[in-house]
Amino acid sequence: MSVRSGQSLRDACAAWLDLKRAQDKRATSLDNWTTALETHVYPYLGAVRVSDLRPEHVERLYLDLRRHGKRAGKCRTAGVTCAEHGCRPENHSGLAPKSVQHVHGALRAVLARAVASGALAVNPADDPRAREALPKRTKDTRRVSEGDYWTDAQARAFLASVAEDPLRVLWSLALATGLRRGELAGLLWRDVDLDGGTLRVRRSTTAVRGTAVSTTGKTDAAARTVPLGPSTVTALRAHRRDxxxxxxxxxxxxWTDTGHVFTESDGQPVHPDRLTKRFSxxxxxxxxxxxGASRMPPLRRDADAPARGACLHRRPRARP
Structure with missing residues (x-):
């Protein structure tokens, strides 16, 4: 993909997004890039020619997003569409620092293509003025404490309370293995070895704008083999028979045979967002x-007891 100097930034961004789709990038990454560019860059700078972009354009974009970048009511961005809805920019709160960083990452990548194509001499997003306008990166140093979890008694009370729940085996497996919400929703029978007492985590189902999308693991740690205790194997055998x-x-x-371990009544895989609601x-x-952050509770780690750090959203940080 080459970028022409007379091309608008909107067209350059759209071509870059098309390239990423053709490269079959992860659905969640594509959605983040699309939101960053279409929602936060197009209304401000979309009509500007690539060759006319200057560091001050990017600097002003980041500062405006930090002040009033969050959506409010029907308005899409920081006051750009306010006039259409009788709103005012000051009614919008600032965009979260992480979201501004996402905008910067996507825009910088598009402009790097422009530099490589000769449409720009230097990347305006790399200029010190633009970088100084970015919110400072903060490292989350919060440690997981005992207050983030249920006690052993509470965890066992939960298991007893869901004895008649259609998802009782899913809850039990989550507690026993520490699988994340998306890993549970995306688990297939072909990745479960009941004779060997293991399962292989190969994919995760995530929600992208409400639609469930299955993707492979991003890291070697995500793709892993998980041991199963005897009672967990017994529960999964009974679940498969049912x-x-x-x-x-x-x-x-x-009924649709999707091969998923956990399904709705028609055989379709459970939606990860529904898992969160049903757990709550x-x-x-x-x-x-x-x-905590909707974490499933831990018990002592052994073959069948719930695993310390199991969760429905993301893998918790290391315990102190």
Whole structure:
């Protein structure tokens, strides 16, 4: 993809996004880049010719996003569409530092293509003025404490309370292995070796603008083999039998064999967002407090007890 000097920044960004789609980049990354460019760059600088871009353009963009970049009501960005809805820019709050960094990363990559194509001599996003306008990176040093988790008794009370829940085996597996929400939603039977007592984590199902999208793991740590204890294997065998019986009993055309371990009543995989809602509802019904960032609770780590640090969203940081 080459960038022409007379090309608008909007067209250059759109071509860059098309290139990333052609390279089959992760759906979540594509969505982040698309949001950063279409929502936060186009309204400000989309009509500017690439060759006319200066560091002060980028600097002003970042400062405006930091002050009033968050969406408010029907307005898409920091006051750019306010006039259409009777709004005012000052009604918008500042965009989160991490989101501004996402905008910078995407814009910088587009402009790097422009430099490589000869449309720009230097990258305006690399200029000190633009970089100084960025929010400073902050390192989250919070350590996970005991308050982030249920006690052993609370965890066991939760398991007892979901004994009749259609997802009871999923909750038990999450507690026993520490699998993340997306890993549970994306788990396939072909990756489960019940005879060997292991499962292989190969993919994750994430929600992108409400749509469930399956992707492979980003790191070697994400793709891994997880041991299963005897009672977990027994529960999964029973779950597989029940699932097969449900498929056989279903009316013709009402069951889809997707190969997923955890499905809805029609065989379709469970949506990761629904897992979060159903876990929260189950916790509330059990009279249990919410724990940390929706983390599942830990018990002692052995073959079948819930794993310390299991979660429905992301892998927790190391314990102190």
């Amino acid at each position: 699932q097969r019986a449900a498929a056989l009993a279903a009316e013709p055309g009402t 509802a189950a916790s509330e019904r059990a009279g249990l407090p919410r724990v």
